[in-house]
Amino acid sequence: MLHYEFPPYATNEIGKLGGTNRRELGHGALAEKALKPAIPTDFPFTIRVTSEVLESNGSSSMASACGGSLALMDAxxxxxxxxxxxxxxxxxxxxxxxxxxxxxxxxxxDILGIEDYNGDMDFKLAGTVKGINALQADVKIPGLPLKIVMEAIQQATAAKREILAIMNKTISKPRANRKENGPVVETVRVPVSRRARFVGPGGYNLRKLQAQTGVTINQVDEETFSVFAPTPGAMNEAQEFISELCKDDQELQLEFGSVYTATITEIRDIGIMVKLYSNMNPVLLHNSQLDHKRIKHPSALGLEVGQQIQIKYFGRDPTDGRMRLSRKVLLSPVATLVKTLSDKHSIEMGTGNGTLT
Incomplete structure (x- = not known):
């Protein structure tokens, strides 16, 4: 958006400072059309360029195009x-x-104000070194020969090149680094396995991150989040916060179908919490995956905190990203059945008739 302001004192006049008038709307639209084609379509920010005309004795709309171009590159x-x-x-x-x-x-x-007022045409041309982005002609005579139109375009194109050469002496291309007070937007990839922790219970971690750093986070797709920060400093704080949440995924990549030695860190009613390597967060191994027989509590199997057991890794659940682990697939069903029968029945050898109870 280009906001063009032309107060009365710009031409040494007095008047009421009110809303935008027709002249300001027209001149602002012309300068905006001149600048808009040069801005990338995938630029992630909304841009507002304000052109405040403090003094005028020429084309302030074309000055807005030149000044706006310099301001955009400087930003x-x-x-x-x-x-x-x-x-x-x-x-x-x-x-x-x-x-x-x-x-x-x-x-x-490059006409002056008096030449515009007393002249027969006000022809404005704006663009880059390669072509024309915007044109406007105010013709005050009954007819304008095509020859004059072509000469005006050629003359304006030559003048445009000279003005660009002068502008390039100040700044010729956009600054590589944003200014300290400029906004920043980046894309962050959060694996599905860390998404629950990244978001937090009821979105707690996201709200905490936004409150502490001042950034705004939007989800783009399943594993991608867009982070908008008002300053580069706020973006650095947000990146540190996110790295702390997702650091486990950067340590060790587990292999599907492999057998690992896990350490029990906690016994719960529904299963046990285990670690496959030292710096990972404990994950739940459910009772249904501890043994082939149905159990109500891990203590039925004699499992204790600190004990090491063999488990098999089956990747992560595609819906919530949790690890899929199993201990029972490494146990023989036959051996488990014999152990179950021996727990339920006792064998007595009779001395007389050799009965089996």
Whole structure:
């Protein structure tokens, strides 16, 4: 958005400072059309350029295009090319017999206010070194020959190149680094396995992150989040916070179908909490995956905290990213059945008839 402001004192006049008038809307729209094609379509920010005209004796809309281009590059907006604009005027001598015919004329480059007021045309051209982005013509005579139009375009194009050369002496391309007070947006990939911890219970971790650092986080897809920060400093704080939450995934990559030695860290009613390596967070191994027989509590198997057991890794659940572990697949069903029968029945050898109870 380009906001063009032209207060009365810019032309040494007095007047009421009110809302935007038709003149300001038209000039602002022209300058915006000149700058917009140079801005990348995938730029992630909304841009507001404010052109405050403090003094005017020429084309303030073309000055807004030139100043806006410099401001965008200084702010680090990756414009495709610098943009400049110029106004061309006309002083003509019409044919008394045919007013639509011009007997003699002079084209004036970069006209002054008096030349615009007393002249016969206000022709504005803005664009890059490669082409034209915006055109506007205010013609005050009955007709304008095509020859004059072509000459005006050529004259304005030559002047535009000169203005761009002057602008390039100050800044010729967008700054590589954003300013300290400039916003930053980055994309963060959070594996599905860490998404629950990243978001937190009821979104607690996300709210905490946004409250502490001032960033705004939006989910793009299943594993991608967009982080918007008002300053680079806030972005650095947010990245440290996110790295702390997701650091476990950077330590060890487990292999599907492999057998690991896990350490029991906690006994719960529904299963046991185990660690496959020292710096990982404990994960739940459910009772249903501890043994082939049905158990109500891990103590039925004699499991204790600190004990090491063999488990098999079956990747992560695609819905919530949790580890899928199993101990029972490593146990023989036959051996488990014999052990179960021996727990339920006792064998007595009879001395007389050799009965088996």
């Amino acid at each position: 680090g907006v990756p414009v495709s090319s610098p943009v400049a604009g110029v106004a061309v005027g006309l002083i003509s001598k019409p044919n008394p017999e045919k007013p639509s015919e011009v007997l003699d004329y002079r084209l004036l480059t």
